Amino acid sequence: MRIxxxxxxxxxxxxxxxxALQELELxxxxxxxxxxxxxxxxxxxVLSKKPQIADRIGELTEAWNSEQRGSLEDK
Known part of the structure; x- marks a missing residue:
């Protein structure tokens, strides 16, 4: 949304x-x-209800690893 x-x-x-307030439940x-x-x-x-946005590197690594396992199983 542009403000x-x-x-x-x-x-x-x-x-x-x-x-925007309704979407954020504010x-x-x-x-x-x-x-x-x-x-x-x-x-x-970024507008946030929390003072810091959580680091999502763990989620990204997990998704990448599952993609890698899937392509190895296909071989």
Whole structure:
């Protein structure tokens, strides 16, 4: 979802659309973190309910290993 940076009293502000709040299951007064992450080679800002995004290298390694086992069994 694309969100536009607006001006608010001379500062940059981000208005989060209602549909984004509903998708994240957030309500007024909830805490939200803005985290800098890379998606592929692109630097992005990610909204999160947690202060840190979990490292998923274990999941990626497990998926790669299962693919490798599958191709060895096919031979």
């Amino acid at each position: 536009l940076i607006e001006e608010w009293d001379g500062d940059g502000a981000i208005r989060i659309p209602d549909e 309500d007024v007064g909830d805490s939200l973190y803005l985290i800098e992450e890379f998606v592929g080679n692109t630097r992005c800002l």
